[in-house]
Amino acid sequence: xxxxxxAWVFGKVQGVGYxxxxxxxxxxxxxxGYALNLPDGRVEVLICGEExxxxxxxxxxxxxxxxAQVLGVDVESSEPQRLTGFMxxx
Numbered sequence: 001x002x003x004x005x006x007a008w009v010f011g012k013v014q015g016v017g018y019x020x021x022x023x024x025x026x027x028x029x030x031x032x033g034y035a036l037n038l039p040d041g042r043v044e045v046l047i048c049g050e051e052x053x054x055x056x057x058x059x060x061x062x063x064x065x066x067x068a069q070v071l072g073v074d075v076e077s078s079e080p081q082r083l084t085g086f087m088x089x090x
Contacts, residue, residue: 004033004048004078009061011071013043019088021065029053032083048083 009018014037022035022045031049038044047057064070 002048002080003051003054004046004080005054005058005075006078007045007047007058007061007073007075008038008042009045009064009070009073010042012067012069013064014041016067017065018043018068021068022061023086023088025057025060026086029057031057032081032086034083034087034089036089046078046081046083048078048081 019035019037022043026033026047029049031047031053033046033048035043035045045061047054049057058073058075061073062070
């Protein structure tokens, strides 16, 4: 059953390839969603897919790409959405 989670990642996560990292990992795991830079310096990530893949993606969000410094990730359930692929923006 498809589920969706929304995460807000904070730390040094803008300008370090974090959104592209999310896109690559989501594609690898077969997840749909998006990663957006927020004005306050966080990255908002929505992911939709199967539970095991969602949990693997959340674990990856805590690590991020090489130059990121993730200080924390806030996660909550989100309403299921019909998405195609994984988009980046902001």
